[in-house]
Amino acid sequence: MHGLVSRNAHQEPPAVHTTDSKKLVPITTPSFHSLEGHEELNEQMRMIELTEEDLALLRRLKPGVEQEIDYITDQFYNTVLGVDKLEAIILEHSSIERLKKTLKQHIIEIFDGDINESYIAKRLNIAKIHKRVGLEPKWYLSAFQNLQNVFITAIYKESLQEHERLRVVQTITKLLNLEQQLVLEAYEKENIREKEEQYLIVKNELKQKIAEFSGELIDLSMDTNAAVEQLVASSNEVNDTFQRTALSAKESQGIARSGHQYLDGLSDQIGLIYESTNEMERSVTELSQSSRQIQKIVSAVQEIADQTKILSLNATIEAARAGEHGRGFSVVAQEVNRLAEDTKNTVFRIGELTRKSGTLTDQVVGEIRKVQELTRSGKIQSDETSRMFTDIVSALQSSTQEIVFVEEEIKALIQTIEGIGGTTAQTAASAEYFRTATENL
Structure with missing residues (x-):
């Protein structure tokens, strides 16, 4: 504040008069x-x-x-x-x-x-x-x-007098001080009243906002809880599906193992068949060789029969020349000739049969070789299929392990989601308590 302003430089301030x-x-x-x-x-x-x-x-x-x-x-x-x-x-x-x-x-x-x-x-x-x-x-x-x-x-x-002046100054100072006390106290009360009004306004606004927030939080918590429950139900369904898938995978793994074992047995049987066809081929080859030897023998017997027939003819001629003395020899010659003819006919039939046998043997050998080729191809395919089954078994085993791992993870996820659901429920309860407490402010 500025200092006291006097009337003018030469005018003295008036005295305060008293009645006495x-x-x-x-x-x-x-x-x-x-x-x-x-x-x-x-x-x-x-x-x-x-x-x-x-x-x-x-x-x-x-x-x-x-x-x-x-x-x-x-x-x-x-x-x-x-x-x-x-x-x-x-x-x-x-x-x-x-x-x-x-x-x-x-x-x-x-x-x-x-x-x-x-x-x-x-x-x-x-x-x-x-x-x-x-x-x-x-x-x-x-x-x-x-x-x-x-x-x-x-x-x-x-x-x-000095004591009088002091008394007047003290009295006026006391009254002015009392004035200030009354006004400043009123100032303070008015400030407190305004602050209380402002506090009530802020409090009511805060209560309204908190009530709105609590309501929204309750609604959100309820929606979240419902969503979590639905998520838990879906997770349980997924878990059940994974369990069924894991069971099916284990069953498929067992079937694949059985198929692999069956293929191993089939491969062994094909191997035995292949060995048997080899033995058959060797036996037929020996039979073919025997037929060829029989053919040679038949040819030799035919030559002998022809020579015998010639000898019989010569004997008959000589018997005719001998006349009565050669008649008995002529009968023998005829029998020899008949025997030679029968031998020739028999040997001829044996030769025909032997040739037919050789032809059939060749056909059998050809068929056996086809069977051997098919057996060899089947064995190769069986081995390849066996390897494929081995890979399938390995893949199924790995897949089963992964499914089991995922199943464990899903179980952990379900537990986590259920924990979230419990926390959400607690949040909703806290929000309800918070709203009730706010209403009681």
């Missing part, structure tokens, strides 16, 4: 002022030692204050208007002349020396007005200090 200033005497037995129903305010007045004598002294000072009230208010507002912020507040909400009039009335009421309900109510109303227009307590205190300076300066211009 020369008769002021020290008060030896103080009588403190008491206001019924305001125990705390009474304690405040006792603390600053505001007595009934002080109030009586104010009443004696009142006429002098009324004479100089224009000077006091002018000095006060000259200082206040030196602060741009305060001037802006005044011009926005009132006028200088109006406020001067109000201040004059306020100061004169101070020197009425009557602290009652009306006095307190007016001070509280001043605090409310100052709070409403945005006047901060620091400016109010500064203005009051300025007013106190004006009073003290005026008192010291009065022709008083």
Whole structure:
């Protein structure tokens, strides 16, 4: 705040006159002022030692204050208007002349020396007005200090004894201090009231937001819980499917092992057949060789039969030449010839059979070789199929292990999802409790 502005450089501030200033005497037995129903305010007045004598002294000072009230208010507002912020507040909400009039009335009421309900109510109303227009307590205190300076300066211009002047200064200081206590307390109460209103507004908004949030959280938790339950059910179905798949894979693995064993046995049988056809081929080859030897023997026998027939013919000729003596020899020759003819015919039939046997043997050998080729091809295919079954068994075994691993993972996932479901349910319960607690705020 700016300092006190005097009227002019040569004009002295007026003295505060009393109706009987020369008769002021020290008060030896103080009588403190008491206001019924305001125990705390009474304690405040006792603390600053505001007595009934002080109030009586104010009443004696009142006429002098009324004479100089224009000077006091002018000095006060000259200082206040030196602060741009305060001037802006005044011009926005009132006028200088109006406020001067109000201040004059306020100061004169101070020197009425009557602290009652009306006095307190007016001070509280001043605090409310100052709070409403945005006047901060620091400016109010500064203005009051300025007013106190004006009073003290005026008192010291009065022709008083030192103890009298001190008593007047103390009395005015006490009253101004009480004024400040009442106004600042009202300031504080108004601040508390505004803060409580703001707190209630924020609290209600917060309760509304929390209630909305809790409701949304409950709905979300319920939706999440339902989704988790559905997910658990789906996971259980997937787990059952995997278990069935694992069982089928194990069964397929067992069937593949059995097929592999069967193929191994079939491969062994094909091998035995292949060996048997080899033995048959060797036997047929030997039979073919025997047929060829028989053919040679048949040829030799045919030659012998032809030679015998020639010999029989020669014998018959010689028997005919011998006449009667050769008749018996002729009979023998005929028998030999017949025998030779029969032998030739028999050998011829044997030769035909042997040739047919050789032809059939060749055909058998050809068929056996075809069987051997088919057997060899079948054995190769059997071996390849066996290897394929081995690979299938290995793949099924690996797949089964992976399915078992996935099954374990799904079980762990189901446990995790069930844990999430439990947590979601707890969250919903917490949100419900939170909303209930909020409603009880």
